[in-house]
Amino acid sequence: MADKAAPDSSRRSERSRRAILDAALELLGELGYPRLTVEAIAARAGVGKQTIYRWWPSKAAVLLDAFTDRGATPEGAEASEGAERAGAALPDTGDLEADLKLVLRAAVDQMNAPAYDLPARALTAEGLVNPELGAHFVAQVLEPPLRLFAERLRAAQDAGQVARDIDPRVAVELVCGPLTHRWLLRTLPLTHEYADAVVETALRGILQK
Amino acid sequence: MADKAAPDSSRRSERSRRAILDAALELLGELGYPRLTVEAIAARAGVGKQTIYRWWPSKAAVLLDAFTDRGATPEGAEASEGAERAGAALPDTGDLEADLKLVLRAAVDQMNAPAYDLPARALTAEGLVNPELGAHFVAQVLEPPLRLFAERLRAAQDAGQVARDIDPRVAVELVCGPLTHRWLLRTLPLTHEYADAVVETALRGILQK
Incomplete structure (x- = not known):
């Protein structure tokens, strides 16, 4: 069981990461940059705000990864x-x-x-x-x-x-x-x-x- | 009395306006633009936040007047x-x-x-x-x-x-x-x-x- 936990968790992480980056780009188009928030990205991606802050320091950092990833x-x-x-x-x-x-x-x-x-x-x-x-x-x-x-x-x-x-x-x-x-x-x-x-x-x- | 009220009030307005514009430029240097707020400008200028919102819609609008005025x-x-x-x-x-x-x-x-x-x-x-x-x-x-x-x-x-x-x-x-x-x-x-x-x-x- 322990052997399978790591890949599962890493797949989940990658799925969350992808959902966060997609949500950031979608919301940018809907709200514009001044009104884009980490809270809104978390809600759209279906993750907690703390999940985002564990990986990125700010909405701009999320957006930079979303942009360069794409x-x-x-x-x-x-x-x-x-x-x-x-x-x-x-x-x-x-x-x-x-x-x-x-x-x-x-x-x-x-x-x-x-x-x-x-x-x-x-x-x-x-x-x-x-x-x-x-x-x-x-x-x-x-x-x-x-x-x-x-x-x-x-x-x-x-x-x-x-x-x-x-x-x-x-x-x-x-x-x-x-x-x-x-x-x-x-x-x-x-x-x-x-x-x-x-x-x-x-x-x-x-x-x- | 009524005749004198208008100039006094207009002098006070001009003094407040000047204090707000100066405060915006000072605080920009101290805090940087992302951390500049209308609240901070009001506090530094010694006016209420509503005084600023009566004349300008946002911190950016205050700053534009401060910059072009200067x-x-x-x-x-x-x-x-x-x-x-x-x-x-x-x-x-x-x-x-x-x-x-x-x-x-x-x-x-x-x-x-x-x-x-x-x-x-x-x-x-x-x-x-x-x-x-x-x-x-x-x-x-x-x-x-x-x-x-x-x-x-x-x-x-x-x-x-x-x-x-x-x-x-x-x-x-x-x-x-x-x-x-x-x-x-x-x-x-x-x-x-x-x-x-x-x-x-x-x-x-x-x-x-």
Whole structure:
């Protein structure tokens, strides 16, 4: 009996964990981040509040796990495509402009999709005023795609397409910063046309030649 | 008697309003935004909680008034210099690169100064998940300097320095987006050197000529 207890308990734990993460994402869509609470997540998941606090320190920590976990499941794949797909390299057809437009258009679609927008926006907001959570979010969610962009630009530099004196990291932020700015601050519509314009302007520069 | 009651009451109101706004900024520095409450602001300002709710719907609304008000007072001027100084035009010496570097270095100093960073960061975070407050923050705080940048770039376009086919608004975001990205997300240090690199890369472009 004792031999069987451990696997059963671990299966139960995994079932509770999954229910908690699913409840967090569902309730985020229903209540919005400011009104999301650990109590509500516990009630929806059918667990006690203390079960959540045993594993996570805050609603933001639950949400970060729910968000990063989902990218690994088939149903979450769509929300994690494009620039944010960790691990995969960016396309390299030899045409830097076309490759960047393809990836940034996918990033625009992702930022406009509630399944990505809601948790990523909530975690960004929390991270702005909660440096510890913010550091985890940046390291786990933002830095991996930024590194892929930098690698693609370094390859273009090696191929003689990007100027020698360009810092790839600065170039990455020149391309990704404006999209993030519009996405987060909702200053103007975030469209494929905007993504294209950012790529064209960043590649050729603002100055009259 | 009735004639004197109104001015007295209006002076008292203005004194309470000032005390509430000052308390909100002080407590933000002491507690951080997540732990800031309307109750704490009321206690520090020496007013009842209902006095605050009579004038503002939330702690974020108090903070937005405190932040935008301060820019109008002498002691707040330092926190509102550079790119964020509403109303003033950007410098135009005829040297676009030098002018942009000057303004963006001032913006970096501002973003790194707690008197600007704390309230602007808290209001940005709140605005990300509270669209109504976010729209007010963007309209009152972010759009005025973005329009000044666009005007400066349009002047450079008229002077033949900026390419004809550039959309000034896209160019503005190409310059301001990367700085905002580093400031808010704390991905890497926000320095004068970074501001210079963003200006140089945006003006000349990433591509090998």
